[in-house]
Amino acid sequence: MSRGPKAGYVRALPPAVHPHVDIRGKLNTGASPQAQRKREHVQGCSECQRQASRQVADQFRLAAWIEGAKVYDGLRCSKCSGTRRRVRDGSCYGCHLKDSPLDPARRTRVPRHNRDGWLGRLDARRKEAAGDVWVFEVGDWRARVYPTGRLAVDCDRLNIHSVDWGKVPPARIFEIAGSEPDLIEVMRQAGWSV
Numbered sequence: 651m652s653r654g655p656k657a658g659y660v661r662a663l664p665p666a667v668h669p670h671v672d673i674r675g676k677l678n679t680g681a682s683p684q685a686q687r688k689r690e691h692v693q694g695c696s697e698c699q700r701q702a703s704r705q706v707a708d709q710f711r712l713a714a715w716i717e718g719a720k721v722y723d724g725l726r727c728s729k730c731s732g733t734r735r736r737v738r739d740g741s742c743y744g745c746h747l748k749d750s751p752l753d754p755a756r757r758t759r760v761p762r763h764n765r766d767g768w769l770g771r772l773d774a775r776r777k778e779a780a781g782d783v784w785v786f787e788v789g790d791w792r793a794r795v796y797p798t799g800r801l802a803v804d805c806d807r808l809n810i811h812s813v814d815w816g817k818v819p820p821a822r823i824f825e826i827a828g829s830e831p832d833l834i835e836v837m838r839q840a841g842w843s844v
């Protein structure tokens with residue numbers, strides 16, 4: 651395959667110019683192409699960086715977001731005195747885990763959408779049998795969400811291959827998720843309230 655335009659080829663489209671990004675204090679750390687485009691634009695746009703630094707109070711958080719991080723070292727938490735925070739909203743990472751169902755002490759799995767209400771259990775099973783599955787990736791984590799709500803996760807790096815993540819002992823999930831923000835994002839996107 652040759653690089654660049656072929657001889658005689660006239661480039662008809664203007665070069666893509668991404669619009670300036672309005673942060674408004676929200677820093678999306680998701681893996682969607684849209685979120686990545688936003689971040690890449692701000693990375694290379696001093697005007698957007700100036701705007702964002704006025705809208706985001708914690709400059710360490712903003713810097714971490716621009717670098718593509720999901721967690722950063724910020725102000726000490728008054729509750730747990732940890733300093734690890736989520737880039738997404740600046741909240742304390744440790745407290746977040748403690749308050750979440752990932753805490754083995756108080757884990758109850760609450761799907762964000764009540765699928766049973768509008769699809770019906772039977773319909774969900776039928777769709778799953780028909781191979782209906784939603785596939786997505788966060789970092790090097792791959793996820794499949796089935797209509798019944800079953801979440802399957804794979805991470806080659808950690809040699810984790812689970813066909814039903816909901817059946818993994820909560821203590822084990824907690825242990826892994828503690829150092830894997832991408833896994834937490836996977837569960838969040840799958841509808842777990844983490």
Ligand SMILES: [Zn+2]
Nearest residue numbers: 670671695698
């Ligand atoms: Zn810009």
Ligand SMILES: [Zn+2]
Nearest residue numbers: 727730742745
């Ligand atoms: Zn805390």
